[in-house]
Structure formats: structure tokens, C-alpha cells
Amino acid sequence: MIYFDNSATTQPDESVLESFIAANLRFYANPASIHQMGREAEVLLKRSKEQMLELVDNEDGEVVITSGGTEANNLAIHGFAQAYKSRGNHIITTQIEHPSILNACRELEKDGFEVDYLSVDEQGLISLQELESKLKKETILVSIMHVNNEIGTIQPIQQCAELIKRSGRTIFHSDCVQSYGKLSVSMRSLGVDAITISAHKINGLKGSGALFFKNNVKPNAINFGGGQENGLRSGTVSVPNAVSMAKAMRISAEQHERKNYRNWKKKIIDACAEIELVKVVSPDNAAPHIISLAFKSINGEVAINYFQEKGIIISTSSACFSKSKNASHVVEAIDLDKKFKNGVIRISFGNTNTEEEVDTFITVLREFVELIERGK
Ligand SMILES: Cc1ncc(COP(=O)(O)O)c(C=O)c1O
Structure with a gap:
């Protein structure tokens, strides 16, 4: 996992x-x-x-x-x-x-x-x-x-x-x-x-x-x-x-200085740049361990379930809002584009993570997007 x-x-x-x-x-x-x-x-x-x-x-x-x-x-x-x-x-x-x-x-x-x-x-x-x-x-x-x-x-x-x-x-x-x-x-x-x-x-x-x-x-x-x-x-x-x-x-x-979070984050952001369906929500100056992404016209929960099936645990915007059907107060406050509002997911790194895990995440992300695009 x-x-x-x-x-x-x-x-x-x-x-x-x-x-x-x-x-x-x-x-x-x-x-x-x-x-x-x-x-x-x-x-x-x-x-x-x-x-x-x-x-x-x-x-x-x-x-x-x-x-x-x-x-x-x-x-x-x-x-x-x-x-x-x-x-x-x-x-x-x-x-x-x-x-x-x-x-x-x-x-x-x-x-x-x-x-x-x-x-x-x-x-x-x-x-x-x-x-x-x-x-x-x-x-x-x-x-x-x-x-x-x-x-x-x-x-x-x-x-x-x-x-x-x-x-x-x-x-x-x-x-x-x-x-x-x-x-x-x-x-x-x-x-x-x-x-x-x-x-x-x-x-x-x-x-x-x-x-x-x-x-x-x-x-x-x-x-x-x-x-x-x-x-x-x-x-x-x-x-x-x-x-x-x-x-x-x-x-x-x-x-905290030893971990490569910034590089891992860049890898994910670079991968997202090639995917039209995904928007990077986290700002450029954001903390290195948190990446918020949003899928266009897809519910975040669908993505979370798919990633879970592939052995990857991520969350919707935050644990506090993961069971709510509404967009979180943060998503509302930043006025995220309506089409992306319900598709927010959060990836957050910690001590136990490795670069290989980040690569696996990117592979699964591409698979997920392909699946969605094929189903359209
Ligand atoms: C920014 C922030 N403040 C406060 C808390 C609450 O901390 P705790 O879970 O220890 O009560 C959290 C937990 O999610 C948090 O992310």
C-alpha cells in the first residue's frame, strides 16, 4: 500500500x-x-x-x-x-x-x-x-x-x-x-x-x-x-x-531538509501539465508535501476509489471534508472553476514515502485519465 x-x-x-x-x-x-x-x-x-x-x-x-x-x-x-x-x-x-x-x-x-x-x-x-x-x-x-x-x-x-x-x-x-x-x-x-x-x-x-x-x-x-x-x-x-x-x-x-518532497511534487505537476482533464490547485509557492489536484467534471471520490483499488491512498480536499458531498470551504474560498470543484484530490507526502511511489502514482494517474477519456 x-x-x-x-x-x-x-x-x-x-x-x-x-x-x-x-x-x-x-x-x-x-x-x-x-x-x-x-x-x-x-x-x-x-x-x-x-x-x-x-x-x-x-x-x-x-x-x-x-x-x-x-x-x-x-x-x-x-x-x-x-x-x-x-x-x-x-x-x-x-x-x-x-x-x-x-x-x-x-x-x-x-x-x-x-x-x-x-x-x-x-x-x-x-x-x-x-x-x-x-x-x-x-x-x-x-x-x-x-x-x-x-x-x-x-x-x-x-x-x-x-x-x-x-x-x-x-x-x-x-x-x-x-x-x-x-x-x-x-x-x-x-x-x-x-x-x-x-x-x-x-x-x-x-x-x-x-x-x-x-x-x-x-x-x-x-x-x-x-x-x-x-x-x-x-x-x-x-x-x-x-x-x-x-x-x-x-x-x-x-x-525535513533531507526529504525530496519538492522534486517529487514537481514530477507530479509536470505530469499533470500534459493532462487536460487535470488542474493543479496548489499554488507554486505551496508547502512541498501537499499537492492538490482537481479533475474536470469527475467526482474526487471516484478517483480516490480507483487509486485505492491500485493500492494508493489519497484523500479528497481534507479528512474533515472527505465524507461531505459539498466542496470544502477552502475550495469555495479560492473560487475554483465550477467544473473542477467536486473533483479535488489531495496527495500529501510523509516520512515513509519514496520516489518510486511517486512514479507509481503518476502511472496510475495516467491510467485513470485514459480510462475516463475512453468512457466519454
Ligand atoms: C491545519 C490544521 N490545524 C489543526 C488540525 C487539528 O489537529 P488535530 O487532528 O491534532 O486535532 C489539523 C488536522 O487536520 C490541521 O490540518
Whole structure:
């Protein structure tokens, strides 16, 4: 089986699994307990967090371990909104964020917050002018994803940060779930105050993610209980989750330069240039591991089933929308040509892939198109 759905989730790295098991077997004590075993677990937790903070260039900042990207995004949107609402009630995000940002914002709108959703062009790019025009003194939070999960667009996060910082004390959060391990993610270079990362997208384990933030900002808690994680996330902290996530982050940061994703992507795009029925949806500047293609007047699901029969796993625009009959919010936002809207597929590379697999994909793509053309 060839697995090209790594933006949905990845196969856990064996060494990450081993570290999870080892930490569970040895450091299972509650890190909040004051006995020696608890203190040892606490030391390991602290060390894992230090490693994670170092990997995103936020050494003197904080990290809260969450259950994944969704929870970290909710903590960012609701937590910062609640913490800074005395300064204003305005939030800016984009139309193509992951549902964990969009739906968290929609909930805040019900509570009286005002949210602007920035539009994007046909490449999925926001306009810096539009961002600038929306910033106002009541803007307390801007959240713009680094890499889009459906089409791979990379947003100009550094330029956004410059605009946002010029305008005052607005907090800038970026969802880096799809960029960490594929692009350089340094909070210092990006100029952001907070980022979200999810472990299962980087060969880590499902059930862990993190919100990183600088030491001069702090979200409010969004769940309540024993006050663990400096009051920010109540519940017994899973030391093995922290240990294994730190390991997954380290491995993927080390590996991302070594993979040939850009060349593989070019191969697929070059092959598509010869096929009239296929349009490349991903923009030229997109992240190297995501390629979105669209078939003219063919349903994406038909393609996915055909590829599956040939042993290749790909997805429609994203895992969240794969069961929906409608085009995704991203496909709508980029205003994709009507004839291609329902034919979107996504190929996403990961650590386990090889160039031979890419070649096989291209062969099967040609076969599929031939079959469709013969059937017309
Ligand atoms: C950009 C982006 N943000 C957030 C998430 C949510 O992450 P998780 O699955 O860990 O909740 C995803 C997952 O698909 C994603 O692609």
C-alpha cells in the first residue's frame, strides 16, 4: 500500500512509540505528586517541554500540552479572547483556517465578539492590504495558519507579524500543524506570539498536541479542575505524551531538509501539465508535501476509489471534508472553476514515502485519465 494521506495523519515513528512505552512503564507517577516518583516524572516533563520550546525558538516562553491541534487551537482562540477582552472584542482570522479555528471563532461571535474572516485569492493567499485595513484598536487577536491543510498555501506570516505589531498589542497566533517538520518553524523568525502543533501529523501519536506562547502573553483556561499546567489545562498531565511529542518534534525537525518532497511534487505537476482533464490547485509557492489536484467534471471520490483499488491512498480536499458531498470551504474560498470543484484530490507526502511511489502514482494517474477519456 502506498500511503499519500500524511496531511490527515502519519504513521507513528517506531522510536516515538518506544519512548512512549518506556515513559509509561517507568515514569507513570503523577508529576503533581510530591513523592520521589512524582518528582522524577515532573523532571522528565520539564525536560521534554524545554526541548519542545527550544525546537520552536521559544526558550523563555511556555508550552501547554493538549490532546491535539484542535484543543490547542481552541485554547488559543477562546483563551486569548477571554484573557484580553478588556482591551477589545475584535478578532481577525482567514476564511481558509481549519474548522478548529473557524468554529471556535463562530462560538465567540455568539458571545458578542466581532470576527473578520480575511478572503483569499485563487492561490489561497490572504492580502496584506486587507489585513492592514481590518486591524483596529479593538483587535485583540489575529490567527492566520502557516500552511493550509488542503492546498498547501504558505501565508506570509512574517509580513503579517510586522503589520500586526505596528498596530499595537494585538496577539498573533499561527496554526503551524501543517508546517512544523516541513518548513522552518521558529517563533522568533516568524514574529508570532503563539503557535499550535499536533503530534500525529509529524509521526508522533494521536492524542497529543501543544500550544506554545511567549512569556509576555497568556491565555485564560478553557477547562477547569485541579489547576495543572499553571492553571491552563486541568487534568493529570501525561508525561509519556510530552516525552513522545518532544521526540517526534526533534526527529521531524532533523528530517525535513533531507526529504525530496519538492522534486517529487514537481514530477507530479509536470505530469499533470500534459493532462487536460487535470488542474493543479496548489499554488507554486505551496508547502512541498501537499499537492492538490482537481479533475474536470469527475467526482474526487471516484478517483480516490480507483487509486485505492491500485493500492494508493489519497484523500479528497481534507479528512474533515472527505465524507461531505459539498466542496470544502477552502475550495469555495479560492473560487475554483465550477467544473473542477467536486473533483479535488489531495496527495500529501510523509516520512515513509519514496520516489518510486511517486512514479507509481503518476502511472496510475495516467491510467485513470485514459480510462475516463475512453468512457466519454
Ligand atoms: C491545519 C490544521 N490545524 C489543526 C488540525 C487539528 O489537529 P488535530 O487532528 O491534532 O486535532 C489539523 C488536522 O487536520 C490541521 O490540518
